[in-house]
Amino acid sequence: MNRLRVVIVRNAAPHDFGGGERFPVFLAQELRELGHLPVIFSHHTTLCDYAKHERLTYHRSWWWSRQNWSGRRVVLTPLYILWQLLLTLYYIIQFHRYKADVVHLQSKDDFIAGSIAGKLIGAHVIWTDHADLKHVWKQLGVWYKNPTGKLVAWAARFADAITLVSQSECRLVSDNLPSTSPIHRKLTVIYNGVNDQKPTHTPIKSRPFTFCIAGRLVVDKGVSEAIAAFKRLHATHHDTRLILIGDGPDRSRFEKQAKGLPVTFRGHQTNPLPEVVTADVYLHPTYHEGFSVSLVEASMLQLPIVATDVGGNPEIIHHNKTGLLVPAKDSTALHRAMEQLYSNPKLRVRLAAAARRQYLASFVFHIIVKTQFIPLYENGL
Known part of the structure; x- marks a missing residue:
């Protein structure tokens, strides 16, 4: 060599x-x-x-x-x-x-x-x-x-x-x-x-049902839509929370939007995966995307995923097979997908397992x- x-x-x-x-x-x-x-x-x-x-x-x-x-x-x-x-x-x-x-x-x-x-x-x-x-x-x-x-x-x-x-x-x-x-x-x-870092997802029953986003805190990442969708979900399901990992110029704007909600801002983390793996559902509501490493990481961790149907996302998330796809900038559709995964444990297990298999085969x-x-x-x- x-x-x-x-x-x-x-x-x-x-x-x-x-x-x-x-x-x-x-x-x-x-x-x-x-x-x-x-x-x-x-x-x-x-x-x-x-x-x-x-x-x-x-x-x-x-x-x-x-x-x-x-x-x-x-x-x-x-x-x-x-x-x-x-x-x-x-x-x-x-x-x-x-x-x-x-x-x-x-x-x-x-x-x-x-x-x-x-x-x-x-x-x-x-x-x-x-x-x-x-x-x-x-x-x-x-x-x-x-x-x-x-x-x-x-x-x-x-x-x-x-x-x-x-x-x-x-x-x-x-x-x-x-x-x-x-x-x-x-x-x-x-x-x-x-x-493969192999801390695959293991549900923790003693804490709230957790949605997670990891990425830059900017408008184009769809964070505002995620908070809006989570607000609707939390109104009917109080045992839920949203964790945002990352930082960016729009963080203060999102903190104001999330005021009064169980939304936690973790800030930038060199390695976010130990936090991401504790989630029940991973969200990626971006407006545009070339190719998302965070989606590959969530697949590797065997998490159920909701992503927007933009750019390279559909090359990783095949709708209703390796995750759920929703339109960008649509908090209503995002809320429906979050509700669907919250309410259907069997669907979560099926999508997460398929995402993991695809990761091992391709990523x-x-x-x-x-x-x-x-x-x-x-x-x-």
Whole structure:
């Protein structure tokens, strides 16, 4: 086996810490277990702290918080190009220092500078898109719009492969590309996964029936609808509670909405699974989703699940088979699904068992890394 030196690069806004930010840590752990030498590059404080907690090698790298170059800001494009030139030089130095065999890029700015730098030092370049490219590559055919998106599309020529996290994301990205674009040949779907931690769900009869959400506390995650649905449920079933794990800019808004209800805000947790596994039902009411690691985790824990029928969710949750699907932004439908699972223990057991079986068949991350990512690192598509 060739021992690969893999540089994993992921950056995001400081308040973002979801599946896309945890993925580099999961990936680095697996690569280390397989005998390779991963290092994580990121400016994201929480991600770096997580890597440190897991005793992974990491490097606090450069990142510019200005990410919106649309509208009137388009006149600043020359400044963005200058930034990319500086970032490319920085990455050439750093990648050479780490003697990278593979550069695995996972964020927009890094797709440009990291790809150029990676190729210049002779490394294989892999992209993983965490649901950004469908936005980045809008209006590529309009010559006077989206110059940064055009730069990212130009940089794709240096990528040996571009992985998407779901079939849904792959379709959305492909739809934004010209039919003749060579980028199509580089696209492939590799699902995110998690490893089996085996604290599968065991009901605790001495406490209230618990619904749980784990994720960023922002409007787009459907937290408001979840609180509204829970309020209706709790009015008729007083032995219920809702636990929210995570943090975000809209937390105070949700705390006000939940005032007077048995809703507990646990805040950010490096590893939320010991809390999640104590729930009776897992909720994922997001408005949009590329691919949800939290749904895979809930499946691994053998929890009954309610999720919204958006993005990559239906590729994990098959309605009435591995969970229940409801429309996004519909607290009434969410309430009905919560009521259904609360009232039907046999349904909970059946859905949870099927979710667990699907996890073992499709979403064990060790197998995904060994059979899909490593071959890409070695050979590309």
